[in-house]
Amino acid sequence: MGKTRRHNIEGAVLDIPLRYDELAGMDIEEYPDLTEHPVYTPAGERVMLTIEDACSYGETADGTRCIDCGSCVHYRQAPDTLLGVCGHERRRA
Numbered sequence: 740m741g742k743t744r745r746h747n748i749e750g751a752v753l754d755i756p757l758r759y760d761e762l763a764g765m766d767i768e769e770y771p772d773l774t775e776h777p778v779y780t781p782a783g784e785r786v787m788l789t790i791e792d793a794c795s796y797g798e799t800a801d802g803t804r805c806i807d808c809g810s811c812v813h814y815r816q817a818p819d820t821l822l823g824v825c826g827h828e829r830r831r832a
Contacts, residue, residue, distance in 0.1 A: 741756060741757065741758075742756070742757040742766060743755060743756055743757060744757055744766075744768060746817065746819075746820050746822055748778075748780065748786050748817045748820075748822050748823070748824060749780040749781075749782065749784065749815075749817075749824050750780050750781040750782070751778055751779065751780045751781070751786050753771075753778060753786070753822070755768045755769065755770060755771075755820075756768070756769045757769070768820070768821070770788055770821065770822070773785075773786060773787055773788060773791070774791065777832075779831075779832040780824060783831045783832040784824045784825060784826055784830070784831060784832075785824065785825045785830045785831070785832070786822060786823070786824055786825075787808045787814065787822070787823060787824070787825050788808065788821050788822060788823075789807065789808055789809035789814070789816060789821045789822070789823055790807055790808070790809065790821060791807060791808045792806075792807060793805035793806055793807055793808060793810065793811060794808075794825075794827075794830070796813065796827045796829055796830065797810075797811045797813070798811060798812050798813065799811065799812060800812050808823065808825065809823070811825075813825055813826045813827040813830075814826070
């Protein structure tokens with residue numbers, strides 16, 4: 740197995756594969772398909788990518804349309820990654 744980076748997202752531990760990108764000159768994370776293969780925290784909240792398209796439960800603080808998880812008030816961003824947690828009750832396991 741190649742290099743990975745471990746993230747603890749509110750208790751859900753994910754080992755994300757890394758791929759060296761020649762153009763960027765650095766390792767980049769290759770995130771799994773969390774839509775097809777959902778991951779949940781121990782509290783039952785769904786781990787999502789910040790850049791996922793917003794779902795039908797998406798809400799913004801100013802009432803504008805959500806475009807992605809990162810713009811939603813229910814989403815909590817984890818540090819140093821594009822991963823976070825959706826806190827909407829209807830997305831729970």
